[in-house]
Amino acid sequence: MGIQDLQAFIDSSQIPGSSVPVDLLRIARGLAVKQSRQQQKTGKPLNHVNSKLSLVVDGECCLHRLYGGYFSDWVCGGQWNRMVQFLAILVQTIQTNNIELAVFFNGCLEQQRMNEWITSQLRIRQKINQVLKHINIKGTPPPKVWWAAPSCLRTCLRMALRHLSISVLCTMDDHHQEVIAYCRENCFYGLMADDGEYAVFDPPRYFSSEHIKLTYKGSLETKEYILSEVTKGLGLSSDRLCVVAALLGNYLLPEQDLLEFYHRLGLVQSLGKIPVDPLVKTVATYVKGLPSVENLDTIAAQIFGSTTDPRVSRFKQSVQYYLNGTKDGFLRYRTQAAHHRHGYSQFPAQKISPHQNKGKHVDQVDNSKFASETVESERDSLQAYNEATASSAGTPQIVIEPPGIVPDDKMKPNGSAVIDGSEEETGTKSGTNSVSTVNGGHSGTLIISVSSSSSSSSATSPSRTPENKRMTNQEDSPIKSVTLPTVPPEVMRTASERHQKGLMSPYIYQILTQGEIKLPVLMEDENHKDLPSIHLVFRPVRQMVYAILFNLHHYIYMASKQKEKGDEEKVEVPDICIKEWIWSKNNQYQTPDYVRAEQVGWGVPTIQRLWFGSAIDDKRRRLRAFLTCMRSDTPLMLNPTYVPQHLLVMASVLRFIMSHPEKILLHKIELDVFIAQAFSPALMNAHQLQELQLPMVTSRGVQLAALFMQGVETALLANDACGAPIPWLMCCPWLFFDGKLFHHKLARTSTAKSLLDLCEHRYEYVLKVERMRQAILEGLDIDYCIASVQTQLSGMRVRLPPNIASPPGVIPPPVRAMNAINVPERVYAPRGLFRRTVPSRGGQLEIAGVVVGSWGPNYGTRGVPQATGSFTPHRPSGGRVVPPQVTSVGGPKAYRQGNNMQGYHMNSLNGRPPTFQTRASSRHFGVPGRGKRNQKLVSAKKLQCSGCWQEAYVQASV
Structure with a gap:
């Protein structure tokens, strides 16, 4: 693996003393004692930079550690609340022990490293294939050796660390050089990473991010590489x-x-x-x-x-x-200035500590704020965040003991104890291992400033050779070169600062400066395409984002005005094309896709107005621009009764998925699962979710979670491009999604009889789910009737349940008390049966082409429609209100969760009463041949003689 072999060589301890185990907390305490003695000796106050153990962390080298370890439920789509709880414990530990961190993420396009990136993505693609094959065969989480970063992990980490007051920074041009440059210029004590290039750079102190673990005994253990011993x-x-x-x-x-x-x-x-x-x-x-x-x-x-x-x-x-x-x-x-390819020079290095407050530097102008990020909006979003996470407040489940005190019941057999969630250290299965979780650990003091990283990461990288080009074959590309419109300086300045501070999607800076983005491989099955390519599903959103960033509407408007005036000076409308690197079976990153920008469809303001406009109309247009990109510009979407503010991103993503023009990507029952888990009280209880046991992991569930989380990533890109109309605290994915809880709810649909069962028999959550579903599906014409009744009955022996229809005067038993709150019953498919609701306008039973029975309308408690448009409860002679009648049609054929998760709802039959067709067989009825007249008579007579529809049986065979 080239230079990474050097890192592996150092890690193998072939040279005695090249790597030694250390406790970072002990080093920090020793540093504090040393500095205190120095202060007493000199009588001078210590510099803030030198008073703490300050470390630069390359987040790209420890994504799994920051996520919480190798626990296997990452494949379910990400356990974001558990990740936040783990980070809260880690941050609390380092802050109370005199340690400061600055975490870097790779925000560079790095065209010169394209081949290296492609090789890495193809390696991840192989892991994904093995993971999905394992799930299809065994239905269990994969082993840790196949760990791959869940979709949206880097974005979630940036937001969580920002939320926990940790300095977050993104590189701009060359990741490795900028990380080491920031470490040297700001006088950090060391670097935490696992990369051979850093070993060659010889940082002040070099710690391993791969071996870091937080233990019960209150130590933060890792390895330190002694590079002087290596040389x-x-x-x-x-x-x-x-x-x-x-x-x-x-x-x-x-x-x-x-x-x-x-x-x-x-x-x-x-x-x-x-x-x-x-x-x-x-x-x-x-x-x-x-x-x-x-x-x-x-x-x-x-x-x-x-x-x-x-x-x-x-x-x-x-x-x-x-x-x-x-x-x-x-x-x-x-001292050499680093210039970017489009003539924009990077900001000079700031020789300040990342721990200092920005407010102390009055001479530094903060260009990183949008007009939408006012003090009032931040206060309101903080209040809404606290309300959304109110259920997570509680006592920590795991208490870190002081050094030297380890509870006997928490010791491992070998005398050590770890809480980083890694199966490697705990030696237990992911569902039952001891993991550090604090309920409400992240609901403490928040940094509500627009930037929690208190200084810019604009440390100038050492000069790089401009001849470094990407070695890819683009001779067959349809477009040889792309010329992008000039970006206004104030837009570029703000984009640069927000990018460096980790406050926006890194794609925006890459689009504005280089017109190119790299989209990584995702958890999707390339062999069984149940779903289309996820990146292609959300491409329309990105196309509108391109148009917004480069003011496409403004150019078209100016050109039309010039044409109306008849001026000779012609305003050219630029052909905005962005290169997207997307993996497919036919194009495995050989050439990029050239994607043209698409108009939003209305007079969207310029990017300057969206980002910096402070008028009321600007605020409204920012939100409208975002909703338009997500195909969610509908009245109910902005009604907090239907869609709470912290669920707006989730609702817009689900609506975009539901509005896919080519095929239904999400069945109704799956949509209910997404919404139900967002309202579940267990969502904010990381400890309860860690103890939760999944009966089975399905390939479709894994891919649906990846589809949703990539949609969240795309929605956050659109939100940043439109000037952040949704506050960042309301965009945190742990407010509305947990992969493990999603799979648990998805598995329950095989036995849940109704939405009430799915919502744990809590009527208030049923109402919330119904309302949010109504907002998501508002104005969408979606037909969920994907199979005819005759197809379902073919080859099956069917028993029509007693409540399929009742003769006049017979009151069937009530289905559920749920009807008392006027919530329609949603019938799901229990194992072995395909269940469907009974249409309210009645139906007919037809055998061998002859109608042998029918039943009238069934309105339940909703009443019978009158000419005036009102509803009157339908009361038979007994005086009782008839609840909705529920029936099931199906047979003993095994229910396959991956194929038919929707339960076959029958919502549309082209305006006609439903007709259930069956075929009789001579071996059951004693009639010579099907379709004969005597067979019809015997069949009808058998049904009529039963005396009651509840005792009717229909035998069907091919």
Whole structure:
């Protein structure tokens, strides 16, 4: 794996003393004591930067650790409340122990690393195939070795860390160089990551993010890599280590170009099969034997045989890249300004600590706020957030003991105890392991400022060679080059600052500056396409976002005005195309898709007005622009009685999915499951969800969760592009979704008889689900009747239940008390039966083409429609109100949850009463052949002689 082999070599402890176990909390306490003594000795106040153990964390290296470990329910779509609770405990621990963190996420397009990114995505694609195959065969969560980041994980982490007052930053141009530059410029004590490139950069102190774990005994344990011991063991200086790193292979000089060199060193294995230890030691021995590394041309000629070889220049660039990240190289190149491809220069580095409050720097203008982010809106959103999470307040389930005190009942057999949720450490199954959860741990003091990261991450990266191009074949691309309209400076400035501070989707900055985005592979089955490509499902949203960001409507409006005036000066309407890298079976990231922007459909304001307009109309148009992108610009969507504010993002995503023009992506019962889990009291109880046991994990459930969470990611992109009309606190996914709870509800639909059962027999939640479903489906014409009755009855033996119809005067037993609150009964499919509701306008029973019975309208408590349009309760002679009649039609054929989750609701029969057709067989009725007249007579006579419809049986066979 190229340079990553160096990280694996250091981690393997082949060199004694190269890695040692450490406790970060003990290091922080020791630092505090040392600084206190120094203060007493000098009598001077300490600098805030030096008073705490400040660490830069590369979040890309520890996504699974920040998520909470390798617990297996990640495949269900993400347990976001549990993630927040784990982070709350971690943050509380480090803040009370004199530690400060600044967490970086990769917000760069990094075109020069495109091949490296594609290789990584194809590797993840293989894991996803194995995961889905495992689920289809066993129906259980996959093993931890196949862990892949759930959809929207990085966005959820950014929001959760911001919510917990941790500095969050995104890189802009070169991820590794900017992370190490920020660490050096702001005088951080060390870096926490697991990447071979950082080992070459030689940070002040280098800690492992892979091995970090928070224990019951109150320690934060990990490994520290002693890089001086590594260079000493290999007999190399820091500049020679840069040459070794270049010869191990990277995005500039791939391993394939070095295969001949490896063969000359005696490493004859094929690529990917060379052991790590012999590879690193052999290359290090070769570099150690070089007389000097000052003249790279001489070294390159010796390695490649000629100075004219094209690999020579790339080798020199690779060595220089690593030298620029070292301490000496950084000091040499730090003054050089980094310029972006579109002529926009990065902000100069701020030599301040990320822990200092922005308000202390009066000379620094804050350009990161939208006009929608006022003090009043932040206060209102905070109040709404507290109301939404009120049920999560409670006592911590796990208490971290002071150092040296470990409860006996919490000790592992080997004497240690961990609470990071990792199966590797706990040795237990994910559903029952001891995991740190605090109910309400995240409902403490919030940072309601627009930026919880208190300083910009604009540390200037060391200079990079501009010749680094992506090595992909685009000769067959339909468009050779894309010219984007000029972006207003104030828009670019705000986009840059918000991007650096992790306050907006990284895609926006990439679209504005480079017109290109990379969309990762998702948890979807490429072999059994039950659902279309998820990225293609949400492409219409992105197309409208492109139009908004580049003011497409404004250009079209100006062109039409010029045409009306007859001016000779013509305003050209730009052809806005954005390159989208999307994986498919036919195009596995070989070439990008060129996606054109689409108009929103009404006079949407310019991006300047959406982001900076402070008028009342601007606020209204911001929200309308977002809802239009999500196909959710309907009256009920803005009615908080139907859609609470913290569920608006969820409702808009579900409505967009339901409005898919080609096919029904989400069945009604699945829609109910999404809504029901959002209103469930268990959603905010991370401890209860951790103890919850899933009977089965289904492939369709996994893909539906991925579809929904990618929709949330896209909705947050649209919200940021429209000026954040929905406050960020109302966009937090843990307010409305938990993958494990979603799968639990989905599994319950196989036995739940009604929506009331799905809502745990709580009528108030049934009403909420009904209202929100009504808002989501408002104005949508969706036909859920996907199979005819005759198809269902073919080959099955059916018993019509007693309540299918009743003769006059006979009152069937009431179905449920649910009718007392006027909520229509939603019948779901129990295992083994396909259940359906009975149409209120009556129906007929037909056998062998002859109608042998019928029943009249059945309005239940809703009453009989009168000519005036009012409803009068239908009361038979007994005086009792007849509840809605519920029937089930089906047979003993096994119910398959993945194929028919919707339960076959019968809501539309083209205006005619339903007709149930069956076919009789001679072996059951003793009649010679089907369709004969005597068969009809015997069948009708048998039904008539039964005396009551409750005793009627119909035998059917093919």
